[in-house]
Amino acid sequence: MHKEFEQFKDFLESKGLKNTRGRKIILGELEARKNHFNAEDLYSSLTRKGTRVSRPTIYRTLKLLERFRLIERFDIKKNCFYYEPISQKKNHGHLICEQCGKIIDFSSNGVELLKSEVGRDKDFKLDNISIQVFGVCRDCQRASKNKN
Amino acid sequence: MHKEFEQFKDFLESKGLKNTRGRKIILGELEARKNHFNAEDLYSSLTRKGTRVSRPTIYRTLKLLERFRLIERFDIKKNCFYYEPISQKKNHGHLICEQCGKIIDFSSNGVELLKSEVGRDKDFKLDNISIQVFGVCRDCQRASKNKN
DNA sequence: ATCAATGCAAAGACTTTGCATGGTT
DNA sequence: AACCATGCAAAGTCTTTGCATTGAT
Secondary structure, eight states, rough: HHHHHHHHHHHHTTOOOOOOOOHHHHHHHHHHSSSEEHHHHHHHHHHTTOOOOHHHHHHHHHHHHHTTTTEEEEEEESEEEEEOOOSOSEEEEEEEEETOOOOOEEEEEHHHHHHHHHHHHHHHOOEEEEEEEEEHHHHHHHHHHHOO | OHHHHHHHHHHHHHHTTTOOHHHHHHHHHHHOOOOEEEEEHHHHHHHHHHHOOOOOHHHHHHHHHHHSSSSEEEETOOOOEEEOOOOOOSEEEEETTTTTEEEEEEEHHHHHHHHHHHHHHHEEEEEEEEEEEEEEOOHHHHHHHHOO
């Protein structure tokens, strides 16, 4: 991970952009988390830590990181954008628990199959695939079992 | 399709809800389209036809239809909810052209494989699966080829 | 007549933008 | 010093809500 974020500095430099306090803080926070997050998550945890960065800066930096392909944006049924670091784990999807909102990564051979079938059948030039599976996670299944 | 929409009337009745002008108009419009749409699409095409229904009514009716499982809501990278009628074609996903925005349905054996693998591996109680594939459709591929 | 549905206007949630100020190189 | 980034406040989008009025049964 570190390596990718190092590259970000070079990217900024190559574009005449600046390696500012705000960007460093946000990068640092992303390294610490590495999992799914949204702009508000980021904002509030930075604020809580006292290393405040404004919302506009967060939004702007996330866009920059997305453009540089350090993070990826995806949508779940929540009316806001979620992000996650682009990582080695290609071809994965998200399990989203409808009860607690938890997001769990998964990967499956089905994803590969899907990609190959889709490209072939529909004459569609594939770029990115986004898979969301909604349901109930183990913990919430247990919790509701215990209630009865 | 007609049949499902007939049931809607019964549903309304059974809940003490009313079969109003607005709801009839929206239902009629959905029958006419049957494909992907969002609230604004609906609003503007109804307005164009002179059968205006207010935005709040549209949003409220779409929610009702979703609750009744006549339509399904899904999210693409566009900052708004899209809907589509729930149909016989189970286990399908959407190809979304990043250039023209067109949405194409597809189905694939990969979807089945995915479902079975996910349920097994993660101990996740599956409810609904939402697959979006981003890329470039045939028409846009051609168009950009012709430009060169 | 009753109670739900509608439309308007206003509020909400999330995100983006204009602009003056401050920070990086 | 030059120019980008930041923060604030305000504007944008899409969606929801309060409330008085209209409409369905």
